Amino acid sequence: MRIVAKPLASIVSAGVTRFGIREGLYSRELFVEAAQEAFQGCPNLSPKKDVDGLFVGQMSESYEHQAHVAPMIADWLGLLPVPAFRSEAACASSGVALRCAIYAIQSGMHEVVVVGGVEKMTHLRTAAVTEMLGMASDYPFEQWHGISFPAIFAMMATAHMNEYGTTQEQLAKVAVKNHENGMLNPKAQFQKTITVDDVLKSRTVASPLKLYDCSPISDGASCLVLARPGLARNFTDTPVHIVGSAQAQDTLGLFEREDVTTMNVTKLAARKAYEMAGIRPEEVDVTEVHDCFTIAEIMAYEALGFCKPGEGGKLIDEGITRLGGKRPVNTSGGLKAKGHPVGATGTAQACEVYLQLTGQAGKRQVKGAEIGLTSNIGGSAATGVVHVYRRGD
Amino acid sequence: MSIVEVTRMTPTPPPTIESFYRFCAEKKLMGVRCNRCTKVTVPPRSVCSHCGASDLSWTELQGKGRLVTYTVIHLPPAQFQAIAPYAIGIVEFDEGARLPGMIKDTPFENLKIGMELQTDFETTTPQEWPRWPRYFFKQS
Numbered sequence: 001m002r003i004v005a006k007p008l009a010s011i012v013s014a015g016v017t018r019f020g021i022r023e024g025l026y027s028r029e030l031f032v033e034a035a036q037e038a039f040q041g042c043p044n045l046s047p048k049k050d051v052d053g054l055f056v057g058q059m060s061e062s063y064e065h066q067a068h069v070a071p072m073i074a075d076w077l078g079l080l081p082v083p084a085f086r087s088e089a090a091c092a093s094s095g096v097a098l099r100c101a102i103y104a105i106q107s108g109m110h111e112v113v114v115v116g117g118v119e120k121m122t123h124l125r126t127a128a129v130t131e132m133l134g135m136a137s138d139y140p141f142e143q144w145h146g147i148s149f150p151a152i153f154a155m156m157a158t159a160h161m162n163e164y165g166t167t168q169e170q171l172a173k174v175a176v177k178n179h180e181n182g183m184l185n186p187k188a189q190f191q192k193t194i195t196v197d198d199v200l201k202s203r204t205v206a207s208p209l210k211l212y213d214c215s216p217i218s219d220g221a222s223c224l225v226l227a228r229p230g231l232a233r234n235f236t237d238t239p240v241h242i243v244g245s246a247q248a249q250d251t252l253g254l255f256e257r258e259d260v261t262t263m264n265v266t267k268l269a270a271r272k273a274y275e276m277a278g279i280r281p282e283e284v285d286v287t288e289v290h291d292c293f294t295i296a297e298i299m300a301y302e303a304l305g306f307c308k309p310g311e312g313g314k315l316i317d318e319g320i321t322r323l324g325g326k327r328p329v330n331t332s333g334g335l336k337a338k339g340h341p342v343g344a345t346g347t348a349q350a351c352e353v354y355l356q357l358t359g360q361a362g363k364r365q366v367k368g369a370e371i372g373l374t375s376n377i378g379g380s381a382a383t384g385v386v387h388v389y390r391r392g393d
Numbered sequence: 394m395s396i397v398e399v400t401r402m403t404p405t406p407p408p409t410i411e412s413f414y415r416f417c418a419e420k421k422l423m424g425v426r427c428n429r430c431t432k433v434t435v436p437p438r439s440v441c442s443h444c445g446a447s448d449l450s451w452t453e454l455q456g457k458g459r460l461v462t463y464t465v466i467h468l469p470p471a472q473f474q475a476i477a478p479y480a481i482g483i484v485e486f487d488e489g490a491r492l493p494g495m496i497k498d499t500p501f502e503n504l505k506i507g508m509e510l511q512t513d514f515e516t517t518t519p520q521e522w523p524r525w526p527r528y529f530f531k532q533s
Contacts, residue, residue: 127471145494146473147481154464162506207465255483255493
């Protein structure tokens with residue numbers, strides 16, 4: 001018999017904006033849009049009275065020339081004077097914010113908190129955004145030598161293909177699958193299907209990665225209302241419990257790692273999160289992984305224990321991770337098709353799992369999903385965050 | 394006497410990134426060797442990245458190594474647009490440590506994981522920060 005793990009915290013509502021080009025909106029306004037959806041979905045919650053903390057993930061001050069965003073967002077949400085925190089871990093900023101929110105609840109110092117993430121990026125030129133994203137790599141040894149951010153993942157792909165025989169077609173199939181799922185998510189940035197051929201014929205960004213192997217530049221926000229497990233029923237009949245939460249770090253520079261074909265942070269965090277949750281990888285019903293580049297999804301399968309090292313390509317070939325397959329991954333469309341407003345991504349993954357486990361995922365619903373998992377990485381996987389969720393029965 | 398001159402005269406410069414690139418200007422690839430576990434760490438620092446000891450000494454690397462992985466960048470960051478496409482890779486030196494950098498004077502079709510590469514140094518120093526000459530790799 002399975003040991004039922006004690007919940008660390010409970011999601012009582014969630015909200016996410018439409019991702020994509022959101023012209024005319026500042027990040028604070030996007031965050032409010034996500035939070036309002038979460039608040040409206042939870043009529044028993046009185047935000048001003050009940051919420052006692054705010055956690056925001058955001059990668060960079062540079063996009064909007066705006067630092068000190070936590071009080072600003074608390075103000076725009078009408079939550080002043082609750083303590084507000086901002087965390088930065090590149091693309092894992094809100095995954096880390098979620099962990100901070102769990103710490104707050106587990107400490108006993110907070111009962112109900114809002115945790116989310118946001119990024120506003122599309123108002124800048126592509127070259128400027130590329131440079132800002134590149135800041136997540138090592139400046140004097142990577143950026144300064146002309147190593148772009150896609151190049152970091154391209155080097156992982158080169159090594160993975162060399163070591164295991166993974167092919168460009170297999171990488172392309174990840175993009176094709178995620179675009180198919182994005183078609184079923186009205187909030188996804190891309191609402192069109194693509195073919196393997198489209199991916200292979202798109203321009204090379206950094207070999208072997210093509211333009212369609214890369215997630216887009218996006219605006220968007222995501223938000224969860226998180227409560228102490230004992231209080232969850234005051235707010236909803238259908239809470240989703242977080243039963244595993246783990247994080248690991250690696251060297252900032254890819255070059256300092258022994259094995260560039262593995263995301264060690266995800267492997268370590270997953271192992272711990274499974275242990276906390278008392279589950280095995282094969283028990284996960286629905287998963288969101290960090291497909292900033294297609295190779296990252298293949299490597300995530302392996303790090304999460306969905307297959308053996310080197311067999312990620314086979315998993316995509318066999319259709320196991322498709323919607324309708326045995327182990328659906330990135331039902332939201334993933335970063336590739338849903339979009340990747342970097343600070344918003346970690347909690348957006350949690351929002352998708354919340355929708356799936358509460359039966360609200362519409363056309364992309366995985367029937368009877370009970371256990372969910374999210375895997376969020378920062379930079380070249382110098383940060384790895386894994387959460388395991390269980391439907392509250 | 395300027396600060397730069399004083400630093401140059403110091404017999405053992407501090408194990409910093411600044412010192413590493415200062416050595417590059419002298420065409421030397423320098424790391425630190427741990428006096429406890431004997432392993433080499435590059436970039437140099439005051440704590441061994443292998444065993445955590447803080448008893449380290451400067452050591453010169455020969456600059457020869459093998460290509461661990463690589464990519465050819467077609468869509469570069471803004472300041473590298475003039476030279477694209479260009480190859481970059483990670484090299485593991487014979488002494489054990491690794492560094493990433495540009496691979497020059499090597500046709501893209503010759504790039505192969507495991508190939509032998511040699512370190513060389515640029516002779517010019519960029520005008521903008523940080524004002525260091527870069528190291529790079531080429532076919533040996």
